[in-house]
Amino acid sequence: MNSPPGDHTVPHMTGSEFRALAHRMADWIADYWERAESLPVRSVAKPGDIMAQLPVSAPENGEESWEAVFADLDRIILPGLTHWQHPNFYAYFPANASGPAVLGDFLASGLGVQGMLWATSPACTEVEQRMMDWMGKALGLPDRFHFRAGGSGGGVIAGTASESTLIAMLAARDRSRRHGGERLVAYASDQAHSSVIKAAMIAGLATSADDREGVRLIRTDDQHRMDTAALVETMRSDIAAGRRPFFVHATVGTTGVTAVDDVSAAADAVARTTTGTGAAGGVWLHVDAAHAGAACVCPEFRWMLRGMERADSFCFNPHKWLLTNFDCGCLWVADRGAVTESLSITPEYLKNAASDTGGVVDYRDWHIPLGRRFRALKLWFVMRHYGLQGLRAYIRSHIALAAEFESLVRADARFEVASPRTMNLVVFRLRDGDQATRRLMDRVNDSGKAYLTHTVMPRGGPLVLRLAVGGVRTQRRHVRETWELISRLAGS
């Protein structure tokens, strides 16, 4: 420690080294996207396989060369990946990584700015505000959710839909409590995403994942949509028992089968139940369109948004099916004051002249983290590169492919479509039953040629396979080849 001040040899990467390595990484990524198709979709790794190939400690000295790093990508990392960018990845929901988005993310990493306050990098906030307006308009969201309308609405990039739902629930919880609400109850359909229950657990409104006092799961109809008559009935019965409904979560595109709750009917249910019943502070209607919201860039899918003008918040994730790589979850609220009232706290070291005026948006007050990266860049790049017409063509191409796959399933007597297709997800099974269906799934996935996942239909229904068409590189030939594979492995 007797060396002169600052005279410590730090092996920083030079500018020319960075350029060369970043070019190489760009090429590696482009190659990966091209060769992904030749790799087994689902990783064949066994637990511990990857860890066993990594030293137990960090190296004392830095790398003499990056050759070893690139070699390890092929040797250790690739076999340990399930390739979400493989054109035959049909599992869960897609996780799009497009060229323009990856460029935007790369730029955000390089700029390395923090957008916690307007003042800490005004462009990081203002581009995000504008992109949320662009995207809100692209989806056809009502004016009340847009900054440009000059009212109390606006949007934020909030990471994931889990976080968006939590933020909406916190704002609803606190608004209700400010009006004296106690024994609060949230409502969602029995097909809603697990993040509703997780949010209630985090917010202290459910004591466990099985606690149904704080979160009521409303039964669904024969199309797997929330039964709004049952919603009314349950809310009324809770009010009669001294509980306070505070949050209704409508799902536009369930994870299981892409069922679409009727937002307008949910809004009616809220209005009919809470008028004159003493639920002052109102019930917050949150609409979760995490995956399916992307389809609203096409006018023919905006029927899903009927009733949105009476909702309090809406979320969807461009990082699923809209070409923008993770993480990019969008949340719009009609009353941004309700959100910031729940999440704002200002210590001295964050005080600044711009925030004091109240005339700027400080996004740290809209979500859990304080720090935030410049995620709006990737939305900007995606919308400029594709244009709205390109986004619509993209969504329509997948829906057409899903329709084609569905027709192939319907034409084969061994199979049945287990749930009506609303968009890009085909839910199907073998008539031979659960065991045969699961065996088929395992065979398909074990083949390495395609990857799909399962779910179980509501009320003890059968096990079904889910094929979600939504990959950036998924073309017609992939879907047709996958059907041929499935058909062959199904046996006779």
Place this chain on the structure above:
Amino acid sequence: MNSPPGDHTVPHMTGSEFRALAHRMADWIADYWERAESLPVRSVAKPGDIMAQLPVSAPENGEESWEAVFADLDRIILPGLTHWQHPNFYAYFPANASGPAVLGDFLASGLGVQGMLWATSPACTEVEQRMMDWMGKALGLPDRFHFRAGGSGGGVIAGTASESTLIAMLAARDRSRRHGGERLVAYASDQAHSSVIKAAMIAGLATSADDREGVRLIRTDDQHRMDTAALVETMRSDIAAGRRPFFVHATVGTTGVTAVDDVSAAADAVARTTTGTGAAGGVWLHVDAAHAGAACVCPEFRWMLRGMERADSFCFNPHKWLLTNFDCGCLWVADRGAVTESLSITPEYLKNAASDTGGVVDYRDWHIPLGRRFRALKLWFVMRHYGLQGLRAYIRSHIALAAEFESLVRADARFEVASPRTMNLVVFRLRDGDQATRRLMDRVNDSGKAYLTHTVMPRGGPLVLRLAVGGVRTQRRHVRETWELISRLAGS
């Protein structure tokens, strides 16, 4: 909608277009890092400046060329940024973006895998487990926080310290409640980060930022450390009043002045207070070293970790001062079961054979989001590129520069050092008082040559300036030039 299936013209970027644009973006970033020094550190933008330059709607058609995009980066974005990568950025705490980390982030974007479950990409989970062990060992954390120890401990990349603290608090809350805890109380020093109060608000334990029933802020001593005698006294008084202490938050390196709470004394306080007092389920001791934790790569700073073997969790953010760009917040816990018990919920569509065995880590149960990107890659690249010796040299270089700056302040009769320097943060003021000190800060920041922020010392103390030396590109000449600037602008 009569076009043949899948026959929608989507203007995807081709592989060769991506290669060319990504090379160009890499060069743009390298250029930016080189020329950042010539730009005004703090953005000169006024509210609305950036938004006014962006169209109100997304384009209908995609870009004919990316020339316009790159031109807009220089024309619209750069003037709207505060340059956190400028070598004379000394405000808040640093937000490091190093070459190796940006390469790792770029790769994560390109791979586009999801690590919510082990099964959804085993390498994404196992590399992260190993990196958390590497980093935990690099810092000198006790074995109980390491996976390799084979016990119940382990680490996770959790976004930000705000999220880490929330996760720890939720695990503590639920553990206490399982033991019958009610009227729970959390404790932190009056210098702790605002995220403690925010976490309590989210968890439903504080009704507002000013609610001191659920979060007690313990007074600090003359070195701004939590007064553990006062902590004991407050906990005892709460227990006597029927409240239940459940969470003690010790800060290793406060945001204001980098004061270091005595973790060992905090652990003693917890032990002395809760033994035999009925606080069954115990009190969770969380250690928040968000910024200063980075210094523990150097053995000479591990005195800060004394007592860690009795703590329940520890967090620090490599995305501040350890060369790994945002977001990369690390959280270690001694009992990972307590975390997953709070945050786990498994719907049918996420069930899989590997998770059913219980033999793998499913990181979605360790934090708020479900989706997660492959953030461990950047930690891997940073540790391999720099090696532990390189990381130590980096930390030591900044601390030496801060010491040099401090000695320049001390040698000038107009100034005083307002708080003892523990690491890389110098806290100082003009003897002429608050008004003169604030005027000096504004002059420095308005000059565009350097950027620093202020805080107010505890108990109505004076306004002070904070100069945090921690930039990737900050060299001795920058710190000396900044002192000359400050000295000149301070007047006589």
